[in-house]
């Protein structure tokens with residue numbers, strides 16, 4: 001059994017995907033993306049709002065690992081950025097977004113989120 005066998009089995013698992021709040025995917029370490037750190041005791045609460053379809057062309061610049069039920073994406077459009085949160089559950093995906101921010105502030109927000117200082 002090499003790494004390739006493991007990856008193939010993992011793809012099989014991901015098709016069955018959603019079980020409860022967690023997605024059961026066993027990826028080899030090299031397949032994983034960024035994971036968010038556990039939430040810190042003292043943290044900022046991000047004001048998540050429903051997506052408003054403000055822009056036609058939104059580019060995803062960074063995203064957290066697909067193995068988790070909740071994915072965070074850093075999205076850019078028209079010189080502004082936001083963080084998009086997608087919570088995948090058996091009943092469907094729930095998408096919320098942060099406010100649109102200038103690049104530096106959005107990058108800072110994403111950094112806080114990844115480190116568990118904001119959620």
Ligand SMILES: [Zn+2]
Nearest residue numbers: 032033065067
């Ligand atoms: Zn992962």
